[in-house]
Amino acid sequence: MSMRNRDTVTVSPPTFDRTAFADTDAALPAPHAPYDRDWLMARFAEGLQIRMLKPPHEGFVMFQPGRLAWRPIEGAERAVVIHDLRVGPGALARESASRLWTVAGNFARYYGYSAVLALLGKGVGLISPGMAPGRGWLTFDEGPCGERLVGQVMHGPLSLPSFPADWTRRAAALGKGLVIQTTGESVRLERVARTTAEALSARGVPVRLDRLVDPDDVHARALCPGSAYTVAGAGRVIGGAELGPEDLLRAVLWRPGLRQRPS
Helix, strand or coil: CCCCCCCCEECCCHHHHCCCCCHHHCCCCCCCCCHHHHHHHHHHCCCCCEEEEECCCCCCEEEEEHHHCCCCCEEECCEEEEEEEEEECCCHHHHHHHHHHHHHHHHHCCCCCCEEEEEEECCCCCCCCCCCCCCCCCCECCCCCEEEEEEECCCCCCCCCCCCCHHHHHHHHCCCEEEEEECCCCCHHHHHHHHHHHHHHHHHCEEEEECHHHHHHHHHCCCCCCCCEEECCCCCCECCCCCCCHHHHHHHHCCHHCCHHHH
């Protein structure tokens, strides 16, 4: 099988600034967009692959080897994990999405991976259900908020991948105060985390920022499948980027244990 694909452009460190990736990333809506350039450059060293569609189609797919994926999936060592997949609106959207799923599948087959995996859902760090792949894809697991771990098996035998089973323990390990956990991948989400923490601190409510620093850290400590932005407090997950300072202030007033000050 040839890896040449006339429908796509490969984005890599030498070509990054000569492609339209940054503009496309900013233009195609997603809760975790746009990506931090330095974060992406560091991921290329971990095997990150980015493919962009050529006009008239619009969109891109990002994927990594499973053991280096920045999403908490167990049993993904022999798989390719799709980190993001987005397409432009309009009549070509479904065809564009189909082409991108195929690109990732072809990469996995060519390099001998056993499966392609992706996380579907409406939250931060997930691929929109509207972009879901078609036939030949299975749902392997469901997350605590309805996230779906889906995959296409290339060849077996393959231990079925799954989400971690210790979400409650992970949240409890962060303690009783408010914590915003991020991956550093999103320019917007990092700004939201900082401004939210500053706003609450000004109201006398300390917030700790917890950065996941590498794939092993994500696999061991991420609080939810999307992993890019999660708020925890009193030993449990409260929500995500939809929670602004006023929402969290109300949560603190309702649950005093969230206001615990660091020693």
